[in-house]
Structure formats: structure tokens, C-alpha cells
Amino acid sequence: MDRRKGKKVGACRDGDKGKEAKKMLLTDLPTSMVMEILSWLPLKSLFECSEDDFPENESRYLCINQIVKAPDRGLIQIEETIFSPRLNLPDSSFNLVNSCNGLVLLCGTERNLVYVCNPVLGEFITIRVPKGTKRTSKAFCFGFNVKTNQYKVVQTFYVNGEGRKAEVYTLGTRSWTSLGNAPFSIGCMRFNTFLHGACHWVDYSKSNDKKIACFDFEKDLFREVPSPPQYKPERDGSLKLGVIGDSFCASCYRDDDPFQFDIWVMKDYGVKESWTRQFRITKYESLFDSHIDYCYPLMLLKDGRMLLTYNE
Structure with a gap:
């Protein structure tokens, strides 16, 4: 693998003798082969190898920090891994929503698309959000139903003249299911708040009566937590x-x-x-x-x- 800028890989067969070797980009290879190659590189070398290959208009990266050593005394050692759109993230602008069991939910800045991403394996799926001119204030969260072994995405939104609504998407079904009226709007989940089959957040829909709300992914319902x-x-x-x-x-x-x-x-x-x-x-x-x-x-x-x- 040529580590110079451009990172092109040359391939030449016996029948191509005397002809210019066919060149291909690293990203033209199968994803499994790319991940196998990159897995053999030290983390620092991998970043140096990839630094010049990101287009200037790509502005979203996902940084994962893992504690690799936490002795009883002394400094904690943390290993940082950066995932880029070129290899294993959507090639568009997105925001991090939350994570569950190592999978990450990303939301497109226009909120018309959400992505369920496995950054380590370099895989993601794209989920289209139902469109509607009357839909506003869309918000999402991601969780897991341990009883059915299914991952789900739930969204809340407002419909002019009808109030707050909710829909749930079960991975593998390719469709959203209406949950009717929603008692809460999904709020910000800055860190991990998934526990006992539910995602938790602080509901700010009533300025003088903020509550801890959650969505139960096993029962597909919202509820309040004391x-x-x-x-x-x-x-x-x-x-x-x-x-x-x-x-x-x-x-x-x-x-x-x-x-x-x-x-x-x-x-x-x-x-x-x-x-x-x-x-x-x-x-x-x-x-x-x-x-x-x-x-x-x-x-x-x-x-x-x-x-x-x-x-x-």
C-alpha cells in the first residue's frame, strides 16, 4: 500500500505485462478488506496515512475515547479513535444523537435522514424520516428491545393544529409506526442514559415543570421517572x-x-x-x-x- 498522498494501490496481472498497471483507490476495495488492512496499522500511523485524503468540505467526524488502563493510582490512559465519512460514516453533515450497545444514532442536519452506524465495523444504514410540511421540532432517540432482540428509533414532532406526535421505526421493517399523541418531546441525551430498556432525558416542554422523561423500547410508550x-x-x-x-x-x-x-x-x-x-x-x-x-x-x-x- 502506497502511503503517499492519494494512497493508490497498484495491481498487475501476468497478462498485463508491458501495459500500465491498473490503479485503484483504497476506498475502491471491499470494506472488509480495507478494515483488515487498516487493522494492522498502529493508530498513529493510521491517522497520518489518512490525514491528506479527506476532502476539505467534510466537516463531521466521530471521535471515540476508550479507557485502556485505569490503575488504582496515577494517570488514566485513554485511547482515541477517529472515524471519518470517507471510510465508515455517512458522507454528509450529521449530528450525534445517542448510542446503544456500541451502535450510534446520527441525525442529518436537515432531520430528513437518520443513520444507525457501527463505526468499528464501518457499516451504517440510512433511515428516511417521513416528510410533511406541517411537521416541526423533530427529535430522535435510539434503543434496544431485549425481549425481541430488535433495535428501534423513536421520534417526536409537532403537527400544526394537532399537537405533539410520536412514531417508532423498528430496524428491519423499513417502515414507521404511529404512536399517536406523545406526552413528552425527546430531549438532549448528551451522554449514555439507556437503562432498563429505556432512554432518559429531561423534558423542557413546560418551563416551570421540568420532568425526567423516558421512552420504554419494550412497551413502546413514554413515561415519567421521579x-x-x-x-x-x-x-x-x-x-x-x-x-x-x-x-x-x-x-x-x-x-x-x-x-x-x-x-x-x-x-x-x-x-x-x-x-x-x-x-x-x-x-x-x-x-x-x-x-x-x-x-x-x-x-x-x-x-x-x-x-x-x-x-x-
Whole structure:
């Protein structure tokens, strides 16, 4: 494989002696062969090899960070992998919605297409979203029904004069099914919130009555999940959701100190009384500035340390 700019691969058969060897691009090869070739390259070499081959108009990349070593003491080692549209992502603009079991849901910027992508295998499927001039405020999430072993995409949207509606798409059926009126609009799921067969988010449809909402992919229905007692609905953006271990969690900022927030864990899923304040993150003003709304817990490590992300 020629690693110079252009990365063309030459092929010559015995019958082609005396003739110019046929040249083809690396991306002309079967995907399985490309992935086999690239799998033998060190990660750093792979990025150097691919750097010059991306067209200038491609602006969307998917970066996946994996913890490869987390010792009881010392620095955590994280391995970064970048996936590009040229090899294994849609060759168009998209936004990351959420992920489930290693699969990723991407949404086209015009919200007329969504993509279910397996970035590691370099495969994705394109799902067309039903069109309608009256449809506005489209939002999506992706999940898995463990009972039927099926992946689904659900969307909420508004129809002028009819209110909020919902539809679900089951992979393999090639069709959307109406769920009728929807009690909630799908909100932002910045990190993993899939637990017990449902995706969770904070519903902002009522400014003074924000709730934790979810969609159950086994029963195809929306429902509400009790909020932790510390949460105050009037504080916009103060509640962040996630999963720590096998438990649903929520982080709430404190009123008495802007540089502290508590992490609540729901010990018994769905039971309001089981919310327990398990962690308090404090005295980190020397590390971060005042924009603490962008600090989220990612995971709890074995030695009790917590991995946080700040401003993404």
C-alpha cells in the first residue's frame, strides 16, 4: 500500500505485462478488506496515512475515547479513535444523537435522514424520516428491545393544529409506526442514559415543570421517572442524567455553593424514595472556571475516583 498522498494501490496481472498497471483507490476495495488492512496499522500511523485524503468540505467526524488502563493510582490512559465519512460514516453533515450497545444514532442536519452506524465495523444504514410540511421540532432517540432482540428509533414532532406526535421505526421493517399523541418531546441525551430498556432525558416542554422523561423500547410508550429531591424545576439546566455502573443517576448543582454539585443514585429504579445522595463533587474551582453547567460525571472507577468531562 502506497502511503503517499492519494494512497493508490497498484495491481498487475501476468497478462498485463508491458501495459500500465491498473490503479485503484483504497476506498475502491471491499470494506472488509480495507478494515483488515487498516487493522494492522498502529493508530498513529493510521491517522497520518489518512490525514491528506479527506476532502476539505467534510466537516463531521466521530471521535471515540476508550479507557485502556485505569490503575488504582496515577494517570488514566485513554485511547482515541477517529472515524471519518470517507471510510465508515455517512458522507454528509450529521449530528450525534445517542448510542446503544456500541451502535450510534446520527441525525442529518436537515432531520430528513437518520443513520444507525457501527463505526468499528464501518457499516451504517440510512433511515428516511417521513416528510410533511406541517411537521416541526423533530427529535430522535435510539434503543434496544431485549425481549425481541430488535433495535428501534423513536421520534417526536409537532403537527400544526394537532399537537405533539410520536412514531417508532423498528430496524428491519423499513417502515414507521404511529404512536399517536406523545406526552413528552425527546430531549438532549448528551451522554449514555439507556437503562432498563429505556432512554432518559429531561423534558423542557413546560418551563416551570421540568420532568425526567423516558421512552420504554419494550412497551413502546413514554413515561415519567421521579426526580431526586434536591432538584428544583425552576433552575434551568441544573439536572444532568447518566448511568453509573448499573444505576440511574442525576447530578444537581447546589444553591449554597456554585462550585459544588451532588450526584444522586436511584437504588431501586423507578422508586422515588430510593434516590440516595452518593457523591458530592466539591472544591474544584482551581481546575474549572465558572461555567460549571458543562461538567458531567462519566463513570466511576474501581478505586472510587470519578471520571468527569468538562465542556465536552
